[in-house]
Every structure is written in structure tokens, then in C-alpha cells.
Amino acid sequence: MNRSHATRRQFLAGAATTLGALALGRHAHAAGSVTAAMYPGTWEEAYRAHVLPALKKAHDVDLEMTPLFAVDQIAKASAARGVPPFDAFVLDPGPRVTGIDRGLFEKFDPKRLPNLGKLPAGMADEWGVTVAAQVVGIGYNPKKLPRPKGWTDLLKEPWVSRLGMTGFQTTYGTVSIIEIAKQFGGSETNPEPFFVEIRKVLPKVAAIGAPASMPALFQQGQCDITYTNTQTVATLRGRGVDVEFVKPESGAVAFFTTMHIAKGSRQMENAYKYFDTVITAPVQAALMEPPNNFIPVNRDVKLSKDLPMASLDEMEKFVRHDWAKINPLRAAWIARFNKEVAK
Amino acid sequence: MRLRPAEWQLALPLALAYAAFFLVPLALLILVSAFDDERLTTIGFAQWRSFLGDPFTWKVVFDTVKLGVVTVVATAVIGYPIALVFLGAGPRWQRVILFVVILPLLTSVVVRTFAWIVILGREGVINQAVLWLGLAPAPLNLLQTEPGLVIALTQIEMPLLLLPLLSVMSRMDPNLRDASAGLGASRWRTLLRVTLPLSLPGLVAGCMLVFASSTTAFISQFVIGGNRLVYLPLLIWQQSLVVYNWPLASVAALTLLISVGLGVAAIATLGRRSRAYAV
Numbered sequence: 001m002n003r004s005h006a007t008r009r010q011f012l013a014g015a016a017t018t019l020g021a022l023a024l025g026r027h028a029h030a031a032g033s034v035t036a037a038m039y040p041g042t043w044e045e046a047y048r049a050h051v052l053p054a055l056k057k058a059h060d061v062d063l064e065m066t067p068l069f070a071v072d073q074i075a076k077a078s079a080a081r082g083v084p085p086f087d088a089f090v091l092d093p094g095p096r097v098t099g100i101d102r103g104l105f106e107k108f109d110p111k112r113l114p115n116l117g118k119l120p121a122g123m124a125d126e127w128g129v130t131v132a133a134q135v136v137g138i139g140y141n142p143k144k145l146p147r148p149k150g151w152t153d154l155l156k157e158p159w160v161s162r163l164g165m166t167g168f169q170t171t172y173g174t175v176s177i178i179e180i181a182k183q184f185g186g187s188e189t190n191p192e193p194f195f196v197e198i199r200k201v202l203p204k205v206a207a208i209g210a211p212a213s214m215p216a217l218f219q220q221g222q223c224d225i226t227y228t229n230t231q232t233v234a235t236l237r238g239r240g241v242d243v244e245f246v247k248p249e250s251g252a253v254a255f256f257t258t259m260h261i262a263k264g265s266r267q268m269e270n271a272y273k274y275f276d277t278v279i280t281a282p283v284q285a286a287l288m289e290p291p292n293n294f295i296p297v298n299r300d301v302k303l304s305k306d307l308p309m310a311s312l313d314e315m316e317k318f319v320r321h322d323w324a325k326i327n328p329l330r331a332a333w334i335a336r337f338n339k340e341v342a343k
Numbered sequence: 344m345r346l347r348p349a350e351w352q353l354a355l356p357l358a359l360a361y362a363a364f365f366l367v368p369l370a371l372l373i374l375v376s377a378f379d380d381e382r383l384t385t386i387g388f389a390q391w392r393s394f395l396g397d398p399f400t401w402k403v404v405f406d407t408v409k410l411g412v413v414t415v416v417a418t419a420v421i422g423y424p425i426a427l428v429f430l431g432a433g434p435r436w437q438r439v440i441l442f443v444v445i446l447p448l449l450t451s452v453v454v455r456t457f458a459w460i461v462i463l464g465r466e467g468v469i470n471q472a473v474l475w476l477g478l479a480p481a482p483l484n485l486l487q488t489e490p491g492l493v494i495a496l497t498q499i500e501m502p503l504l505l506l507p508l509l510s511v512m513s514r515m516d517p518n519l520r521d522a523s524a525g526l527g528a529s530r531w532r533t534l535l536r537v538t539l540p541l542s543l544p545g546l547v548a549g550c551m552l553v554f555a556s557s558t559t560a561f562i563s564q565f566v567i568g569g570n571r572l573v574y575l576p577l578l579i580w581q582q583s584l585v586v587y588n589w590p591l592a593s594v595a596a597l598t599l600l601i602s603v604g605l606g607v608a609a610i611a612t613l614g615r616r617s618r619a620y621a622v
Contacts, residue, residue: 074587075583075584098587168585169581208487210565213460216460216461217486220460220461221466222460331582338399338570338578342399342402342570342573
């Protein structure tokens with residue numbers, strides 16, 4: 001009996017120590033560090049290879065990364081209610097607007113970024129700074145299909161029976177569906193014509209998949225054409241997949257990935273240093289190289305010839321969307337998409 | 344069974360962990376579901392009404408439960424003969440079979456699920472074999488269909504059926520089957536009247552695990568089933584992480600919890616009834 005008591009005390013003591021250490025762990029950062037939420041996969045790998053050493057070298061700040069998709073970052077920060085689980089967000093435009101609405105960001109002072117002048121105008125505001133661009137268009141396999149001209153081709157033969165689609169869950173999926181709808185008379189706030197048109201061809205569509213599975217479905221030949229961004233196309237090509245990016249006739253879509261400081265962060269100073277390091281020319285140039293394939297935002301970086309534009313200013317002509325208008329409608333679109341495509 | 348004080352005290356850490364990490368979140372889930380709006384300001388049952396009043400919800404609930412039932416039947420039909428082979432094997436082969444059964448658990452479910460894309464895809468192993476053998480003129484559509492998803496889930500969930508089943512089988516007294524044979528029962532009769540009833544607790548436990556796991560297997564359902572097959576976990580993910588409507592996500596989660604709970608209870612009842620019938 002005595003022995004069991006001793007064991008239990010030891011156990012409880014051990015458990016208490018463990019819990020205590022976990023509770024303290026959050027504040028046990030080294031003086032010079034910043035915890036950044038980071039998209040898993042290509043982003044995390046590229047940032048580990050290029051941003052982490054550059055930040056350490058320039059400012060002696062350690063970068064710790066928490067792999068989270070944009071939507072997960074908003075969900076975690078909302079649930080944490082004022083005690084942010086990380087110091088810096090990296091977000092697409094939709095979640096960015098949600099973050100601003102929900103008061104998840106600290107006010108941002110762009111003037112504190114020494115490299116601000118290297119960015120095109122409008123790339124930083126009172127909430128954060130743009131660190132990468134994304135260009136969305138059509139990716140197709142040129143060995144299996146003729147080159148499509150625009151969004152409407154996706155719903156015609158021979159393309160439609162090899163089409164891979166995703167719904168409104170991702171930024172690129174949402175803007176692509178909006179662009180298809182626009183060709184049939186819809187608008188940024190009205191995807192109805194898309195639903196009308198897709199219903200006519202739905203049985204022919206080769207795959208309607210989870211966003212994360214689309215590259216695998218393309219690689220496996222389950223679909224040979226899909227809406228996607230230049231980064232995914234470049235990454236697939238790097239793996240030896242036959243795929244080419246097409247800028248639709250009505251224009252490719254551009255959107256920006258931005259970084260923000262989490263409300264209540266204790267590492268504001270280091271977050272600014274981190275953002276500034278990300279937008280420096282050498283880091284942006286390294287992130288553009290394969291296998292990372294980012295679209296840079298620093299004017300000093302000479303754009304790779306694989307990108308669908310010769311200069312950053314050309315992106316002004318690309319199609320843009322207002323996510324403050326899209327966000328409130330998106331829940332209904334997702335529910336509608338489920339009902340339309342579910343067997 | 345009366346527990347001595349030392350015994351319940353030992354169970355206390357687990358009970359506290361269970362209360363902190365299951366009961367409290369469950370209570371929060373119920374609480375959140377009782378709000379009308381996404382910002383959790385107005386109390387009401389509007390989300391319940393809109394969710395349960397939508398015929399599409401009921402289709403999704405039905406499909407989710409059906410997926411669980413079909414997967415349970417498929418794993419049981421394929422798994423039980425493996426368990427019988429295990430029963431008849433010597434100790435060394437039993438260890439080999441057990442190792443092979445556990446092997447898939449050593450790989451992440453994400454990896455196993457993506458492997459099924461490679462196997463079931465248009466240019467996948469199965470379709471290459473079908474085309475090479477001339478069984479079909481064009482590649483079969485296996486991905487994003489219910490049969491394809493059931494095939495994958497059957498493999499993914501198989502260890503959950505087999506582990507409790509094999510554990511019960513290995514404790515079964517071999518003399519009982521010898522006695523049955525000695526008394527003139529045929530092999531089929533021995534199987535139906537002796538082996539099956541004795542192994543029923545393991546089979547029922549395995550079926551419950553497979554049912555609960557396959558109905559909630561978000562990754563496998565979404566990656567293999569895609570958006571064409573909509574199950575409750577997909578709705579929960581969309582509402583909680585894409586559009587941040589937590590009340591509706593909670594309603595969907597509770598609906599899933601209740602449907603899975605009812606399914607598991609039904610399997611348990613079925614198991615009890617059939618045991619009473621068999622004995």
C-alpha cells in the first residue's frame with residue numbers, strides 16, 4: 001500500500017512538473033525570436049531554407065514556424081481569444097479580410113520596413129504587408145489535350161471530360177469559379193451562371209476533389225486540366241509532370257499573400273524584422289527559384305521567364321477581386337456547391 | 344465489481360483527463376450549437392432548425408451511416424476468414440499474421456490514403472491491370488465513387504476489426520472445437536455453433552470500431568471521395584474552418600456524434616441478440 005502511495009505521489013509530482021513545464025514553455029522563448037504561422041509544404045520548406053538563415057544573419061532573430069493553412073490560422077487565433085498562438089500570420093485575401101473584421105491583427109506601420117520602397121505601390125497598409133503574389137489560370141497537360149483559350153473551354157469538350165475541379169473552399173478555387181461565372185454573365189457576387197452551366201456537364205467532369213489532393217490527381221492522370229496557380233504548375237513540372245500554364249483570354253487572376261502581426265503579440269519588433277527580411281531582394285529571388293516557384297514582390301528581382309508577366313507592374317492589368325464582398329456570400333456558395341455536385 | 348480505494352485513485356488521472364479533454368469540450372460544443380449567429384451573441388436554435396430542416400442534411404446523414412454499414416460488412420466479410428486462418432495457425436504463423444495486421448497502422452493514414460489515389464486512379468495499378476487483361480475498353484472510374492471509397496476504407500480500417508477479433512480468438516479453448524468435431528458436428532456446424540458465437544465479442548467490438556472510424560474518416564472520405572461524395576465530416580470542416588460558422592459546425596458535429604453513437608449502439612445490440620440466439 002505504501003509503495004502504491006509513493007508511486008502515486010511520484011506520478012502526481014511528475015504530472016504537475018510536466019504541466020508546469022508546458023505552461024511555462026510558451027514564454028520560454030530566446031530573447032530574439034518570432035513565431036510565425038506558415039503554410040505547410042512548399043512555403044514551409046522554402047522559408048526554412050531561405051528566410052530562416054537570412055533572418056538569423058541580418059538580425060540575430062530565430063524564426064519558429066507553426067505549419068497552418070490560412071483558414072486554420074484564423075480559426076486558432078479566434079479560439080485563442082487574445083493570447084495568440086503565434087506572432088505573425090501569412091494569409092490569402094479572404095482570410096485577411098476575416099482577420100481584420102474579427103480584430104485579430106495589431107495595427108501595422110509600413111514605414112518601419114526599410115525595404116518598403118522596393119515594393120510596388122499599395123503593397124502595404126495599416127494591417128500588413130504583401131510578401132508574395134499568386135497568379136491563377138488554367139493548368140493543362142499538352143500531351144493529352146489541345147491548348148484551351150479561356151475559362152469557358154473548361155466546360156466544353158474535349159476539356160470538360162478531363163477537367164479536375166475544386167469548390168469554394170480555397171482562394172484559387174473561388175476566384176476561378178467567379179471568372180467562369182463572369183464569362184456567362186455572372187459577377188464577383190453572382191456565381192449563379194456557373195451553377196447553371198456546370199449542371200449541364202457535371203456527369204462528364206473527370207474529378208471534383210479535395211484541394212490538397214488536386215496535384216496528386218493531376219499527376220496520376222485522373223484529370224488533365226484544372227484551374228490552378230503558377231506555383232503548383234511549376235512544382236508539378238519540377239516533378240516531371242507534363243503540365244503547362246495558360247493565361248485565359250479574359251485575363252489571369254492575381255491575388256496577394258500578406259503577413260500580419262497577431263493581436264497581443266509580444267514580439268512586434270522581431271515581427272517587423274521578419275517581414276522586412278522576407279521582402280528583401282535576395283530572399284525574394286531565392287524564393288522564386290525552383291523548387292519554390294514563388295512570385296516575388298520586390299522590384300529589384302528580375303522575373304523568371306516562366307512567369308506569365310515581364311514585370312510586377314503588369315499585374316495591375318490582371319483580374320482582381322474584392323474579398324470584402326465575397327466573404328459574406330461564400331458560406332451560401334459552399335452549401336450550394338455541395339448540393340449541386342453531390343451524387 | 345467493488346473497487347478498492349487505491350484502484351479508483353489510480354484511475355483518477357485518466358478520469359480527470361477525460362473530463363478535461365472530452366466532457367468539457369463536449370459541453371462547449373453543445374453550448375456553441377445553441378447560438379443563432381456566428382459571433383455567438385444571440386441564443387437560439389436557428390442553426391438546428393436550418394440544418395435539420397434541410398433535406399440535403401438528411402441525405403448526408405443517411406450516406407454517412409450507409410458508408411459505415413457497408414465498410415463494416417466489407418471488413419467483416421474479408422476479415423473473418425483471416426481470423427479463422429489465424430485460429431488454425433501455429434504460434435509462429437500467428438505472430439506473422441498479427442505483424443501483417445498491425446503493419447498498416449505503422450504508416451500514417453494520410454500516406455495510406457494518398458497511396459489509394461495511385462492505386463485507384465485512371466492510370467493506377469487496378470486500371471492498368473484491367474486494361475491489360477482486356478476486361479474493359481476504357482479505364483474504370485474508381486476514384487470519387489462510393490465503391491472506390493469502400494475498397495480503400497476496408498483496407499484502412501481492417502486492423503481495427505482484426506485486433507479485437509484476433510485477441511478473442513487467441514484466448515479461445517481449442518478443445519471446444521475438437522469436442523464439437525468429436526461429437527460429430529461438421530466443420531460448418533462447428534464454425535456456426537461454436538467458433539462464431541465464442542468469437543462474437545471480438546467481432547462486435549471490431550465492427551463498432553470500424554463503424555465509428557469509417558463514418559468519421561474525414562481525410563479518406565475527402566481525398567478519395569472528393570466533393571462528389573458529401574459526408575458529415577466534410578460539412579463540419581467547411582463550417583468550422585472555411586466559413587467560421589461554429590454554431591452550425593457544432594450542430595453538424597453533434598449530429599455526427601448522435602448518428603455514430605446510434606450506429607454503435609445498434610451493432611452492440613445486434614451482437615447481444617445474436618449471442619443469445621446462438622447459445
